Amino acid sequence: MQRYLFPKWSNRVLPAVFFLGIGPGLTTAILGVTYYFTNKHVEVGYQPAQPVEFSHKLHAGDLGMDCRYCHNTVERAHMAAVPPTATCMNCHAKVRADSPRLQMVRDSYANDTAIPWVRVHNVPDYAYFDHSAHLAAGVGCSTCHGRVDQMPRVTQVQPLSMGWCLDCHRDPAPVLRKQADLTNMAWQPPTNVPPNPEPTQLDTGRKLAPPKHCSGCHR
Amino acid sequence: MKRAPYTYGQDLSGKQYWRSLDELAETPEFKEALEREFPDGASELLDPVTRRAFMNLMGATVGLAGLTACRRPEEKILPYSKRPEDVVEGMPLYYATAMPFAGTAIGLLVESHTGRPTKIEGNPRHADSLGAANVYAQSSVLDLYDPDRLTSSYEGKVSVENKRTAEQVKAALSARGTALKGKGGTGLAILTEAHRSPTLARQLDEVKKQLPGAKVYRWDAFSRDNVREGSRIAFGRPLDVSLALENAKVIVSVGSDFMHTEGSPVKNARAFASGRKLAEANAEMNRLYVVESHYTVTGSNADHRLRIPARDVPAFAMALARELATAHGVNLGDVTGAVDAYKPELVEKTGKWARAVAKDLAANRGTSALIAGDSLPPAVHAVVAAVNHALGNAGKTVNYVKAVDESSDGVASISALVQSLKAGEVDTLLILGGNPVFTAPADLDFAAAMDKAAVSIFHGLQENETAQKAKWVVHASHYLESWGDVRALDGTASVVQPLVAPLYASFTELDVLEGLLGGTRSSHELVRATWQAEKGGVDFEKNWRRALHDGLFAGTAYAPEAVEAKPADVAAAARALVVQKADGLEVTFHPDSHAWDGKYANNGWLQEMPDPMTKLTWDNAAFISKATADANGLRSGDVVTLSLKGGGSLTIPVLIAPGQADDSVALTVGQGRKVVGGVGKGVGFDAYGLRKTTGMSVVQGASLSKTGGRHDLAQTQTHHVMEGRPLVRETTLEKYRQTPNFAQTMVQHPPLLSLFDDFKYEGHKWGMVIDLTSCIGCNACMVACQAENNIPLVGKKGVLMSREMHWIRVDRYYEGDIGDPHAVFQPLPCQQCENAPCEQVCPVAATTHSSEGLNDMVYNRCIGTRYCANNCPYKVRRFNFFNYSTDNITNPKELGKGPEVNWSTTREMQFNPNVTVRARGVMEKCTYCVQRIQEAKIAAKREQQERVKDGAVVTACAQTCPTEAIIFGDLNDKGSRVAKHAASPRDYGILAELNTRPRTTYQAKIRNPNKELEQA
C-alpha cells in the first residue's frame, strides 16, 4: 500500500493561514463594521440635490437672515417646519420676481402645490426629537446642523446616532449657550468646560436634567 | 388650547379635497405615523404585496443591519404652500364640536394634527359629556376614515359606471324639487332618524312650507317615544326626562340602562358616581336599585338588583306605586285605584322587594329618583312620572324638559309610511340617514314597500341594505366633516363644526334638503342663519365664535318645566295596560354593544371592544340564564333555532349570561348586516327578523331548539370568578366605616424587604389610582386608549387565540350564584411596578425604568422574546404576533392568515403621530401615555419651568372616564389629586405582596346595601 506523506512545507501551511489569513481578515472586518456601518460614515456628509437651488449661505450667511424667519415653528413645536411657499414669496414677490430659478416657487404659490424638498436630517421615526425643548435649554442650531450659513447646499455634519445624542445628554454643559446666541452660527463652545453633573439653563438657571432614560426619546 | 377654526373654501369641490388630502398625506408627521419600525418598508407596504415580496422586504430589513451604502431611502418634505391660520406643524389643534348620539348629543373636543382629526375627547363645558366620552363617541373617529365609506354618489347600484359627481347630484335634486313643486309636493315622503338639530328642523319646515304636500316620517330602532308619551299622559304635554341624579340619595331603575345606553348616559354615570365618591369615611352614599331581565351595565352597579323576566317589570312598577300609595301615604290620586290590582306578591319573589324599595323611596322624598326603561309601555312611564311627581322628585332629581323632537311613536310613523308607499301615494322617497330596510319592524317589509316609490333617494355614510334598494345613493358627510347643530337632551345647543374638509366631497342632510329646494346655501350658512335668528343682534359674530370655541351656546339648556299631574289620565292608562302573560320563553331586544342598531357594524374598535358584561367580541348571541340553558340542554356556543309563536325564527348561538332572568332570552340587534364593509361582513346574526310592530321590545311565546351546530364565540375573558383571590376588594358602607383600611389588611404576608436600597424618585413620580367604587365598567377607557396609542386590532381569530392587544382591559368578575351573581369591574392598565418583574428578564434591556418611575417599553429595542410578558403577574403586556398595525388593516378578521397586506391610506390618517406604530415581533403595553407626559414636560421647559403642574398631564383613559374613576398625576406633588387618593385608607395595590410596588393602585369598592334586603 502506498502511504501518502504530507510534504515538509505543509507544516508551515496552517500557522500561515492563521497568522496571515484569519487574523488580519477578522481585524479588518471588525474595524470595517465599526466604522463603515455606522451613521458616522453612512449619514454624515449626506447632501442631496434640492428641487430649488436654495442657498442657506446666501440667505442665512450673506444676507444674515435669522433662522427663525423661515423656520418659525422651531421654538413652539417639536419640528422646525420647512416654511410654506408663502414665506418665500414675502420677498420674492418683488426680489428676483422673474428669476427662472424661482419658477417652481412661483408655480407652487400660484397653484397651491407643494415644493418637494428632500429631507436631509432624518432621525429614525421611533426617535422623537423636539427642537423647542433643545432651544429652551440653550442648545443652538449650529451644534447639530453645523455652519449652515456657509452651506450653499445643506449637508449633514453630525451622525445623529443614539450614541451621539447620549454623549450630549450625559454632559450638555459644553454646548449650552445663552438664548441670545441660539441662532448665532459663529458661536464657539467655551473651551475646557468641566463636566457638570447638574447643568442649568444659562439665562434662567433652571435645572436641565436632560433625560437619559428610554422614554425621553422613544414613545 | 381651543381656537375658532379657520374657515374652509368651497367644502364641496373635489379639487379642494384632493389637495387637502395630499397636504395631509405628505406632512412629515404623517410620514412618521406609518410603518415606524421598517421605515424603508413603509413605501413598499403601501401597495399590496405578495408573501414573497414581503419576504424580500424582510430580507432587505435584515440586510439593512449591514450594507454600508444603505441609507434610509430619500424622504420628501412637502410643506404647505400657504400655511392655514393657527396651524403649527407638529402641534395639534383642538376644536369643539358635538356628536349626535341616541336621544341626546355628546359635546366633544377633537384633536387634530395638521388637519387630521385623530382623537376625540369630551368637552368639559358640555352638560352631557363634562369632559368625558363614551365608547361610541370615542370610536366615531374611525368611521370618518372607514375605507368602506361611500366615496361618491350613485344613480342606481353602487358601481363605477353609476358614479355621479356632486354637480350632477345637485342638478338631479333640484330637478326633482322643481318637479315636486309642480304638484305642491304631494308624493314626497322624507324619512329621517330621530334628529335633534334645530337647523334640520328648520329645513324640514321650509320643505313643508314650499311643498305643502310633503310628508315627514321618522324611524329609529331605539327611541324615547314611550318616555315622551308617558309624560304626555301624566302631564298633558310630551316632555323629555332629563335626570339630575347628583341630587338623588335613592335611585330606582325599572328596566332602565340609564348609565350606558339610555338618555344622557355619560352625564347620568357622572352624576351617579358623584353620589358615591367617598373622600372621607363618613361621607354619604347614594343607593341604586335595579329591576331588569338582562344584565346591563346599570344593573351591574346596583346595590340591589332584582332579576325578573321583562314581562313582569311593568307589573313591578305598578306594585311599587301601589305600595307607596297604600303603605306610605304617597298621594297618587286615582292612580292608587288603578294599580290596586298589582299586589306586590303578584310578581314572583318581589313582595319583599317592593316593600323595601317603597320604604326607601318614601323616606327620601325629593331626593330619590324612579327611572323607567325607554322600552317600557307609556302607561308605566306615566305612572312613574306620577310617582316622581308625588314624591316631589320632579324638578329636583328628575327634570321634565321640553322635548326637541315632539313627534311621537316612531312605529306608527314608519307603519304609516309603509302604508302610503304600498298605496302608491309616494313617488319620491327621501331617506336621510339610517337603514330602515335593515332596522324597520320585520312585519312591515319595508324593502318591498320601498320599491313602490318611483324615486328613492338614500343619503348615508356607508353602503347598506337600504342604499342597495335606493334609486339614488347620495354619500353623506361624517359629523367631523360637516356643519350642523344639535341639542342635547337637556336642550343645550352645540354647533357641529367640521375638523376637515369632506374627504369625498360628500353631502350633509342640510345640503340634500337645500338641493331639493333648489337653494345654494352651504350648510355653514344655513346653521349660521338658524342661530342668527335665535341669537341675532349686534354681537352675534362674537356669540357665534364663542359658541364655536366653547362648543355650545351658553344658556340654551331648557329650564325644568313646572308640571301638573293628571291622575285621571294616568289611572286610565294604567287600567288599559295589558301585562304580558308568561308563555314559553320571552325574547327581549336590546341595542348591540358593538354595532348599536347596526350603524357601527363596520367599526373595528367597537367590534373588538368586549361587551361590558359578557366580554363577547366580534359577535352577538342569544343570552340565556344557566337554568334556561340546563333546561334546554345547551352550552355556550351551541347554535339554536329560536322561533316565535307569532311566526319568524332565527338561527343563533346561545351564550350563558349569568344574571340573565330565567325563561328570558336577550337578543341584541344590529349585528349580522348583509350589506356592509369588510369589518362587519359575516359578523354576528341579524335578530331584527323577530322584531315586529306587535313586540318591539318584549315578546312572549318563544322556543329554543338545538341545531347541533357549534359557533366560536370570541370572549376576551373566559374565566369569570376570582378564585377567592383578593383582586377586587369590596365591602359595605357600614363595614367600611368601622374599618376604613380593611383593604390594606386583607392580605397577610411577611414584611416586604429588599436586598438592595430603593431607588429615589426626586423629580416627578407618576402614579395612577383607580376607584373601583366609581368604575361602572363601560369600557370607554379601552377605546380611548386604542385611539390614543395606535393600538391595532387582531380580529375574531386573534381574540379566539386570546391575542387581543388592548393596553387597558376591564376585568369583570362575578360573585355568588351563577344564576344571579353580582359583578365587579377592575380596569387593568400596566401597573408600572417600581420593582418590575418584566424588566430584569429582558435580555436586551428593551424595558427599563425611567427616572420618573415609568416602566418604559422601547419597541425599537425589543427583539420579542416574550419573557417579560411571561413574568408579568398582571399579564398586561401585549405581543405583536403579526404585523397587526399594517396587515389587513381594513379587514382584521383576515389577520393571522399571513401578510396579505391590505393597507388603507385613509385608515392610517387616524394614527397618532406622537406614538410609534408597532411592527411585528415586538412587545407593547400601557405607557401611562408617555407621549402626553413628554409633551407636557417639554411645554413646561418651554416656559422655563422645572416641574409639570398637576392636571397638565392626564392619560387618555383618565380623561375620558365618565365617572372620573381613574386619577393620574405626580405622587411626589403632595397637593395632587392622585397623591391625596393614594393616601386614602381604601387604597391598595393588587399582588403587592409580591413586592412589585405597583404605581397603579386601587380604591376598594364600597356598596351601600339596604339592610332589609340584605337578610335574604
Added chain:
Amino acid sequence: MSTNTTLQDENPAVRAPLVLGGKDFHGVTTAVSEIVERPTPKPWILGFLISLAVLGILGATLADLVGVGIGEWGLNHPVGWAWDITGFVFWIGIGHAGTLISAILFLFRQKWRTSINRAAEAMTIFAVFAALLFPGFHVGRIWLAYWMFPLPNQMNMWPNFRSPLLWDVFAVSTYGTVSILFWYVGLVPDLATLRDRASTKLRQMVYGIFALGWRGSHRHWVNYERAYLMLAGLSTPLVLSVHTIVSFDFAVSVLPGWHTTIFPPYFVAGAIFSGFAMVVTLMVVARAAYGLHDLLTIRHLENMNKIILATGTMVGYAYGMEFFIAWYSGNDYEVYAFTNRAFGPYAWAYWTMISCNVIGPQLFWFKKMRTSIPVMFVISITVNIGMWFERFVIISTSLHRDFLPSSWGYFQPTIIDISMFLGSFGLFFTMFLLFVRYLPMIAIGEVKAVMPAANPHGEHGEDERHTAEAAHAHG
C-alpha cells in the same frame, strides 16, 4: 438468566470484561474502522434520506416563521412560551448525558464509558445544535437577535446581564464550544488511525489534515492526557451550570410553578435522565446495525439503565416535593398552580409525564428488565416522551393560569409548532448519521487502553485494578 453476562454471574468479585470475543488490538481497530471504510450500507442511505426529508420540513417551517411571524405558532397571552422553549430544554437536556459520560464518568475512572463516550459526545453536540434552533427562532425579530451579544454599537446599548435569558446565551454557547473541543481532542488519535489505514489518497489527506499530524508520540500523550483530564474537569461544572441556568429561566421568575428553588438539581437530574435514555435508544440501534456486541456489551447498557433508574427516581422525588412545598408554603397561588397541574385542563399532559418518567423506569429494578434489549428500548423512548412532557407541563401549565383569573387562557399547538419540533429531529439525525458514517463511533484508542493486553506488565488477563500498583512498583 441471560447468557451475555456470564462472568459477572459466576464471580461477582471480577467484573465482566469490556471487550468480548477475544479481540486483540488490531481486532479492535478493524472492528471500528471498518464501519467507516465499508461501502455505504443501504439502510444507512434510507435513514439518511428520511432525515434529510424531515430536515426539509424544518427549513420550510423556519422560512415561514421568519417570513410571516411567530404568530404562526399557537402562542398567545398569557402563554408566551410553549413548544418553542419546551423543545429547547428538551434537547439541551438530552445533550447532558454525553458530557456526563465523557467527563464525569471519566473523572470517576469508570472505564466502561470508553466504548460509548464518543457517540454520546457527538449526540451532545448535535443536541445542542437542535436546541439552539428554538431560542434562536422563538424571538419575534430574529434579524436583531445579535443584540444579545455585548458588541460595541452606535446606540451605546448593552445587553442586560441580569436576564436569565442572557445567562442562557452564554451558558449554551460555551457549552456547545467546549463540547466540540472536548470531542475533537478525543477524535484526533482515532483520525490518525483512520489516516494510516486509509486506502485512497483523498481519505489519507482529509483524515490526515484533521489528525493534525498525530504520531502517537508519548511526549504528546503526556500533554494530551493532561488536557483531556482538565477538559473533563472543566466540562463537569459546566454541564451542571448549563441546566442550572436553564432552570433559572423559570426559577428566577415570579410565576407560581416556575418560581421554585428545587429547580437546578431537579433539572440536572432530569437532563441526565433523558440524556441516558437517548443514548440507550441510539446505542441499541447502532449496536444491532453494526454488530458491535463485543464492544457495546450488555454491561454497558445495563449500567446506563441503572443510571436511568436512579435519575428517574430522583425526578419522581422532585415531582412530589414540588407539591409538598406548595402546600407547606401556604401560598394560595402556589397551591393552585400545582393542583391545576394535576387536575386542571392539562392534567392529561401531567399524568403522561408521571407514567413515563416515574412509573416506567421502575421496571429496571429487575435485572431481567434492565438487560433485555426490547424492554430497555421501549422504556428509553417513553422516557424521552415523558421528559418532553415534563418541560411542556412546567412551561405551559404554569403560564396558562397564573395570578389573575381574568387573563387565564389555553394553549393549542398549530401545525407549525409540530413541524418545528419534528424538524429538529431531522437536524439531529442527519448530523448523527453523517457522524456514524464518516467518523469512528467508538474511541479506538481508549478502548485499547482498557484492554488487559494494554497493561505493560504481563499479558495475562488481569483486572485493570492491578495495573496501577504494578506501574508504581516499576516507577
Added chain:
Amino acid sequence: MHTAETNAKPTRPFALVGWFKTPAELYHACEKLRDAGFKHFDAHTPFPVHGLERAMGLKPSRLPWIVLCMGLFGLCVGFALQMWTLGVDYPMNISGKPFFAVPAYIPVAFEVTVLLSSFGCFLGMWGLNGLPRFFHPVMQHPSFHRATDNCFFVSVEVKDPKYDATRTLKMLEEAGAQELQEVAS
C-alpha cells in the same frame, strides 16, 4: 509525491526507528534508554501506555499553569465586562436592582471563565505538542502506519549525544525491537 520509498534514501539520518509487539517490551526498552542517559528519544503508541512517561523519565506537563492563567483572566474579563457596561457606561434602573448587581453577574462570569480555560487547554496542548505538524521524519518508517494500530514504536534521534549507530541498534534489538532502521530527516 513523497512516499516512504523516496524518503527512505537517507542523506543525513534523523533517527533510528523500530517497533515492539507489546507495550511491555516498549516499556522496558524505554527504561533502558532512560538509564543509558538518552534524552532525545520517543515512543509512538496507539494509546497512552500507563507509566511510560516514568519509564522515559519525562517531566510533568506544564499545561495546568496555562489553563489556570486563562481561567483567572476569563473570570476578570467576565466580571469587568458586566460591571462596566451596566454599572459605568450606561447605568439603567432595571427592576429597581442596583447597578452593580453582583449576584446576577455570577453566571456569565463563570461561563466566560470556563470558556477561556477550555481555549487555553485546547490551544495550549497543541502548542506544547508542536502540532499540527503534518510531516515528521519518523513517519517515513515503512511500518509506521501501524503505530496507530497495534505496534509500539521507539525512535532515538541521531542528534542525541549518546547516540551511536551500531551500539544503539544492538541495544534495541536485544530489547526485541523489529524493523530497526534509520529514517532520513
